[in-house]
Amino acid sequence: MTRLGRLLSYSAAIALIGGTAFAEDVIIGLATGQTGGLAPFDQPSLAGFKMAIDEINAKGGLGGKYMVTLDIKDTRSDTGATVQAAQELVAEGVKVLITPCDADPSIAAGQISQSAQIPTLTFCGTTPTITDAVGDYMFGTYPADNGQAALLAEHAISKGYKSAYILKSPDSAYTLRLPEYFAEVFTAKGGTIAGEGTYGLGQQDFAAEVTKIAALDPQPDVIMTAAYEPDFPAFLKALRGAGVMAPVLGSDGIDSPTTTGLGEIANGIVHTTAGFPADGTPLGDFYKRFTEATGAAPETVYVATGYEIPYILDAAVTAAGTMDGPALRDALANLEGVQVLTGKVTYKGTNRMPSRDITLVEIQNGARTPILTATPDPASVPAP
């Protein structure tokens, strides 16, 4: 159907139903980057999201009574196009808006839905300031940067590391702030920062930087970074090539087959992830179901975190009994202990970045092993 045709039929449907109380059709709008720089994150998130919506519709809809139609707009990973898509979706009367896995377009789109009182969730935006930058209709869904950093720092302290080197890039909030949050928690718990390095996103050449690390005396006990590919593998290769053997801590950005594909030099890396699909866990079962349904295993955990969002919404709609903006917002903000694939999700008492389980995995011989799944202690999570 053309966009115009779809709009007309929606308006017709809305006119017919006229706000009566029986089973309703609602639209959820998605303004996400299905092509361009965010596609690696937004594409898998959408795949999971759609699967969950289909399941929920088959069971009678959100809260048992709202049948969901999706209006999916590709923003080409462009913030301007995201704003435009959000405006169109809001004008169309969507009940919920989903925004990309990135802070800037999410904040820009959120400001539009905020004034229209439409609850808005970011796919896997991790920057903890997203929600406060927009307002009370904006919700995160994914483990936030400060939570990941707190868990990594606790792990570093428990391993007895005394000094850490952090590598950060000012090019994105994720690559800059996550290591800084780590440093904050690590020093608060008695560690020291032996040095800091900087790189440019996509720079890929780390020879100069690792030469400086190799020259540090004494050598740091551990090296922490939120670099992801292509930078992380290039950094690690250069680091080990320069003879630096200190253990490396990373964030969920390296939860990718590329990291395990690095072979021996990846041994001992510990990094955070939203969840690990072990056999017999809900996440493991989901991976099997997804594989059966689509013929291909999920390439990343974003498929699962995308899948969880409709179920989080379902819990909120059930609690609110309606999909009206203010009521749904309040219901979401008061959710507590919602069981999803990767653990429990809580919004109550947070700034709408959820408090939720995060998993630490260790890489050995090309495979990951989960070593800890925990919700970071709110007392040690740094303020955004």
Place this chain on the structure above:
Amino acid sequence: MMDIILQQVLNAISLGGIYALLALGLAVVFSIVGLINFAHGELMTVAGYVLFLGVLFALPLPFAVLLAIGAAALAAVLTERLAFRPMRKADATSLLLTSFAVSAILRVLFQNGISARPKPVPLPSALSGTVNLGPVHLGAVPLASIVVTVLSLVTLNLFLKRTTMGQAMRAAAEDFQVLRLMGIKANRVIAVAFGLSGALAGISAVLWVAQRGSVDPLMGFIPVLKAFVAAVIGGLGSLPGAVAGGFVLGISEVLFQAFLPEAALPFRDAFVLSVVIAILIWRPEGLIPAKTARRS
């Protein structure tokens, strides 16, 4: 301290070499058809995916590498045949826009046809090793970069000097009309130029992927940008210029990364670009300008 300086100089040469190969790829085509082919990065991506498949199907590495380079060359010739040849008579702006379009189409094809997620290209661990030259460590990949760059430059130079097609390409860069008067087919020279440019993209892609360990649909963007800057520094369309520009860019990137104070490091690229601007003020035509006798 001495060994650190020596180490950084080697680092700089290694990166400069890759940039030189990238810039050469752009310059070969520009010198002949006046097109800055921004789809050059996507040719690298093609090579990357073929390398990925080669490793996936456990082909012997040298074979997979040759296949990847060949695929990039073939892709370059195909884009010329399908997209650029019909635009042959168009002005420079239309050609440039065509190259943006080719680049965008290829990226979407990769994202929707292969995967938006990076594909791992695990290389043998021997390639992650280190070679110790006295006090200096050199990773296998940077070392390979230096060796491959030197070999490529020597081979390219021999091709351009010793073969009729090579001479014809140099002549085409200076005066294409007169070359056609000599009976040398324009289409063949242009096709060979694209093929050569694709092969250079393939070679740099192999080095690039060896460094990053994965291939993804957008991986060509940054290299083509570096190549463009390097080619402009060197003098657009000049092959020796492209090599010089590549080395200047690579060396200044590494040296600023190595020796800028910590507080200034986030502004490294600004420093690098200041060098670029300074060079262009000093020599607006680039370090080694192209000699073109283009007439109407």
Place this chain on the structure above:
Amino acid sequence: MLTVTDLSVRYGQIEALRGLGLSVTKGSVTVLLGSNGAGKSSTLNAITGLAQPRGRIEFEGVRIDGVAPEDIVRKGIALCPEGRRVFPSLSVAENLHLGGAVHARGEALAARVEAELARFPILRERFHQKAGLLSGGEQQMLAIARALMSAPRLLLLDEPSLGLAPKVVDQVFDLILSLRDQGITILLVEQNAERALEIADRGYVLQSGEMVLSGTGKELAESDLIRQAYLAG
């Protein structure tokens, strides 16, 4: 040998040549005269395929209008373009090689190079130098030699004496005569009307894209038009 009938050339809105007719007899020197912009170079461009003409061009009884420049030279026509246009950063040797590359290979090509070096001894001395470093006269010799590398039956020369010292101009005109004596037909475009007509078997005069006068070299040299326009003073 070459017959041009009702030839017109347009560059966008500009009509550079209108309804030209001319013929070149085998073994002759034919001269095309006219001021700048009269359509001389357009005529040569049309013959060599660099410009897209309307009209009819026949060479040795075969139509060649609309044929690509790469193929014209294979049929036996070579152009030595205006301004010499040697490849400046290529050596003399490379310039010569490219001139003959599609016509001969290996030893045959080497033999052709040798023949041109015998014709132009100065090029032997400069053999490995870049063409751009040669003097104007030497570049003109190279440009002619490069055109001859394809062993043409018809040689088109576009303003070969332009910008050369008088002594070198003499050499160029002597050369044209000796090429004719070796059986190469010549179509010569010149501004130096006096010298050109001395050696011309036949001449044509172009003005603003149209042919205004034709005749033998002698007739033209004596015509009022030529005397006023070109030979005055």
